[in-house]
Amino acid sequence: xxxxxxxxxxxxxxxxxxxxxxxxxxxxxxxxxxxxxxxxxxxxxxxxxxxxxxxxxxxxxxxxxxxxxxxxxxxxxxxxxxxxxxxxxxxxxxxxxxxxxxxxxxxxxxxxxxxxxxxxxxxx
Numbered sequence: 650x651x652x653x654x655x656x657x658x659x660x661x662x663x664x665x666x667x668x669x670x671x672x673x674x675x676x677x678x679x680x681x682x683x684x685x686x687x688x689x690x691x692x693x694x695x696x697x698x699x700x701x702x703x704x705x706x707x708x709x710x711x712x713x714x715x716x717x718x719x720x721x722x723x724x725x726x727x728x729x730x731x732x733x734x735x736x737x738x739x740x741x742x743x744x745x746x747x748x749x750x751x752x753x754x755x756x757x758x759x760x761x762x763x764x765x766x767x768x769x770x771x772x773x
Contacts, residue, residue: 656694658709679759
């Protein structure tokens with residue numbers, strides 16, 4: 650088994666895919682109802698609520714995530730914080746070095762999904 654992608658359901662695919670395009674520096678491929686951003690071996694998919702209802706048994710509701718965190722590994726958290734400053738509206742945690750050595754920051758996307766950017770540090 651391998652993780653293929655994380656799929657986010659939204660009421661505004663264009664807006665959310667633009668956010669993730671600017672975040673990941675990857676082009677979203679698809680339509681106004683569904684896009685994918687390829688990030689190595691896995692990716693992020695963004696689906697409209699309409700498509701999720703039509704093809705997904707009405708099982709998902711846009712902008713309702715309260716428990717999942719999207720972890721994205723980067724080379725330099727502080728450099729990414731500076732690059733993303735104009736994009737971020739809801740920063741939850743400014744860059745900090747965690748007790749286990751990782752450098753991390755957390756913020757929310759326009760739909761409120763939590764994103765953790767981190768770089769691996771020295772293991773303790």
